[in-house]
Amino acid sequence: MHPMLVSIDPLKPAQGQKGLMNRWHPDIPAVATVKQNDVFKLGSIEWTGGQIVNSDNADDVANVDLTQIHYLTGPIAVEGAEPGDALVVDILDIQYYEEAPWGYTGIFDMENGGLFAKEFRTKAAKAIWDFEGRFASSRHIPGIRFAGITHPGIIGTLPSQELLDTWNKREKALIDAHPGASPAVALPPIEKGTYIGQDISKEVFDKIAREGARTIPGREHGGNCDIKNLSIGSRVWLPVYVAGAGLAVGDLHFSQGDGEQSFCGAIEMSGVVTLKCSVVKQGVEKFALKQPIFLPSPIDPMYSQQLTFEGIGVGKWITHLKKLGYTIEQAHLLLSAAPVESHVGAVVDVPNACCTLSLPQQIFDRDILPNPDGIERRDYGQAALRSDGQRCFDPFEAKEKQ
Structure with a gap:
């Protein structure tokens, strides 16, 4: 011992x-x-x-x-x-x-x-x-x-x-x-x-x-x-x-x-x-x-199949998770907690650096890939909120309503 x-x-x-x-x-x-x-x-x-x-x-x-x-x-x-x-x-x-x-x-x-x-x-x-x-x-x-x-x-x-x-x-x-x-x-x-x-x-x-x-x-x-x-x-x-x-x-x-x-x-x-x-x-x-x-560790879990979002902002992966049915709070929490890979792909191409975020497909109990029929939206409930029910502002939802 x-x-x-x-x-x-x-x-x-x-x-x-x-x-x-x-x-x-x-x-x-x-x-x-x-x-x-x-x-x-x-x-x-x-x-x-x-x-x-x-x-x-x-x-x-x-x-x-x-x-x-x-x-x-x-x-x-x-x-x-x-x-x-x-x-x-x-x-x-x-x-x-x-x-x-x-x-x-x-x-x-x-x-x-x-x-x-x-x-x-x-x-x-x-x-x-x-x-x-x-x-x-x-x-x-x-x-x-x-x-x-x-x-x-x-x-x-x-x-x-x-x-x-x-x-x-x-x-x-x-x-x-x-x-x-x-x-x-x-x-x-x-x-x-x-x-x-x-x-x-x-x-x-x-x-x-x-x-x-x-x-x-x-x-x-x-x-x-x-x-x-x-x-x-x-x-x-x-x-x-x-x-x-x-x-x-x-x-x-x-x-x-x-x-x-x-x-x-x-x-x-x-x-x-x-x-x-x-x-x-x-x-x-x-x-x-x-x-x-x-x-780095030689024994970390390996998630080889990853859906990778390329861009210069945070929007694409949040909106994809919302399409699946997750709320803004659930998406924010999930991307913080799950074994997500984030990288700076390039910094030389002014004015925008190219960043990527990769979601391991295997962590989901469903297919999350884009497909010709669109993405099935499910009801995943909600994260635990304050007892007064106040929520984070959802800029993507606000844009959809405009």
Whole structure:
């Protein structure tokens, strides 16, 4: 049995549980130390810390406290790791808890709504996904079943004080350049919601709360990369900035489409991660390791038959899913959660870059291809909405009515 270094109860809120953190700061002490090449396990709670529940309304998504997120497990010190080294992390396995065999995908209200918040004037919605082994299906998006590409949305090392100061200065300048932006262009340190699940002095905690970087974006150390192919079986090289490296991991996703388009857009879950770490001395210099490098998993599910939409905007694939019978909320959630492939095909042909989005045909229980007789429209119900019934604005439906 490989040791469980941090145990988490997925049925309880994150607040009060040991071994969790929701800020990046060099003064956060390690909760455990591992030897190189030892295999170990870490429990992880879903990114909001238990704020989202398995229900048929999205009031919890509408009322989520984003000052708390993300709840990460760690930091873990690796023996022999020093600043300038490369930390090599093998993601050996990720399993959901048997007592919590479900996850969710969400759409936030417009002020926190992410990529398409203004275009869709987003209102809170969610889909609950039930897990059966490696497969997921949802009562809120019928007609879909797929194998998950399970991965940590966040994996990274602690920053040095110098790097932390660089982040805060860089992101403050971005905020100052875009006052009042909604959604915000960056999130500065905030004391409200700061959580460090271990016994530390008030002086150290207050310093972390004042200075600690929020976990929303990816940065030089790794962090919130949300790359679906950095999954079970992957190996990642991370820069080391502090003694011991300070590895932290969390924001587990059962599955995700490229781009995580609804912001709360993967299938968020709690689970157990199995890892192994080693160190390459002076790896930052040897590999020119300014940001992480990773090898994709050799065991991700392969969906070879894909219906690919080419274009310069988001409209074609949304309208196709609506033709099948899905609502704007269901389409948005599905494209965030399913193993969708998104690519930039070409950037050289001004003024328009060519982008593609590919839907795996095999995840549907019906034929979704264009055919001469048109596309059969079915009634797929609706995602879980706010109890007041408010919906996202549907620009495609509005155009159809004009």
